[in-house]
Amino acid sequence: MSKKSPAAAAGSAKTDDTLLACYRAMLRIRKVEQRLSKLFADKEVPGFIHLSIGQESVPVAISRHLRDSDTIAATHRGHGQALAKGIDLHGFVAEMMGRESGICRGRGGSMHIAEAKVGMLGANGIVGGGMSIATGSALAHKLSGKGDIAVCYFGDGALAEGIFHECLNLAALWSLPVLFACENNGWGEFSRTDRQFCGKLAQLAGAFDVTYRFANGLDVADVTQVAGELIDVMRVDRRPAVLECKVERFHGHFEGDPQKYRDPAELAALADKDPLAHARLALERAGVDPASLDALDAELTREIEAAVDAARAAPQPDFASARADVYAH
Ligand SMILES: Cc1ncc(C[n+]2csc(CCOP(=O)(O)OP(=O)(O)O)c2C)c(N)n1
Numbered sequence: 001m002s003k004k005s006p007a008a009a010a011g012s013a014k015t016d017d018t019l020l021a022c023y024r025a026m027l028r029i030r031k032v033e034q035r036l037s038k039l040f041a042d043k044e045v046p047g048f049i050h051l052s053i054g055q056e057s058v059p060v061a062i063s064r065h066l067r068d069s070d071t072i073a074a075t076h077r078g079h080g081q082a083l084a085k086g087i088d089l090h091g092f093v094a095e096m097m098g099r100e101s102g103i104c105r106g107r108g109g110s111m112h113i114a115e116a117k118v119g120m121l122g123a124n125g126i127v128g129g130g131m132s133i134a135t136g137s138a139l140a141h142k143l144s145g146k147g148d149i150a151v152c153y154f155g156d157g158a159l160a161e162g163i164f165h166e167c168l169n170l171a172a173l174w175s176l177p178v179l180f181a182c183e184n185n186g187w188g189e190f191s192r193t194d195r196q197f198c199g200k201l202a203q204l205a206g207a208f209d210v211t212y213r214f215a216n217g218l219d220v221a222d223v224t225q226v227a228g229e230l231i232d233v234m235r236v237d238r239r240p241a242v243l244e245c246k247v248e249r250f251h252g253h254f255e256g257d258p259q260k261y262r263d264p265a266e267l268a269a270l271a272d273k274d275p276l277a278h279a280r281l282a283l284e285r286a287g288v289d290p291a292s293l294d295a296l297d298a299e300l301t302r303e304i305e306a307a308v309d310a311a312r313a314a315p316q317p318d319f320a321s322a323r324a325d326v327y328a329h
Pocket residue numbers: 076077125126127128154155156157158185187188189249253
């Protein structure tokens with residue numbers, strides 16, 4: 001069988017086309033975060049960062065169905081969520097590196113980055129903090145009548161937060177188009193989720209009469225399919241929905257966390273649970289030339305290095321402006 005280039009593969013079948021686009025978006029996030037990991041170790045990224053390596057399939061799949069006017073509330077592990085929604089890479093990297101050329105002029109950093117023009121309402125260092133923001137945004141979407149939706153990303157560590165239960169209730173009661181998208185990696189910081197939450201998300205959604213669907217985060221095609229079905233309905237019925245995706249957290253809770261609390265066997269098993277490797281295998285099985293995927297990797301490396309170089313060349317924010325833009329005038 002002759003090997004196809006990505007472009008040829010894209011032309012041959014819609015499934016290949018979607019998978020290739022997802023692979024590209026996941027690889028881009030992966031490589032940006034791997035670069036951030038190194039920059040953080042080299043003290044070129046201030047503050048804390050939480051990497052979403054292993055979880056890229058969820059925002060990539062959901063964002064396939066979003067438009068700029070849809071909104072997302074991201075989490076503390078939200079780099080992939082922001083990039084998948086279309087945040088500019090140069091502005092993103094500069095923001096991570098605390099530069100004046102960053103999207104928030106270097107004042108937000110990893111956990112407070114926001115970009116209204118692509119509907120990215122902000123990352124959030126407060127667990128569950130994005131839930132009421134997304135729910136409020138969904139109310140605005142409902143009132144505007146344009147069919148837009150809000151996505152509330154959250155981790156399993158937010159399941160026991162009161163704000164989640166309140167938002168689920170309000171979204172159902174007022175019929176608001178908000179997709180509660182849970183990236184369930186089984187961990188909240190250094191504790192297993194079952195030590196923090198004894199309920200079931202499916203049953204919780206059911207208690208509020210909210211549609212619940214599960215997707216396998218290892219398989220970006222599955223998440224894309226399930227998210228698409230939910231979002232298509234939400235654009236019409238203007239109701240909330242819950243999407244739970246099983247994913248794995250490959251890195252520590254924060255960068256630099258040695259993960260001594262995790263079973264070495266569990267860590268070793270992660271290699272078989274990588275959504276990026278899974279997607280690449282599926283593409284190769286569909287006949288995509290591995291060399292063309294390597295070329296894509298190299299192209300993304302150049303894009304990311306250009307962003308890092310530009311950020312390094314940009315000035316640090318002026319200390320005197322530290323409190324600028326905190327309040328609207
Ligand atoms: C309200 C609140 N409580 C506690 C914390 C400390 N904290 C930061 S991340 C985290 C766990 C989050 O777990 P999860 O939501 O599953 O996200 P993950 O880190 O697994 O992606 C906790 C408890 C916090 N930031 N905010």
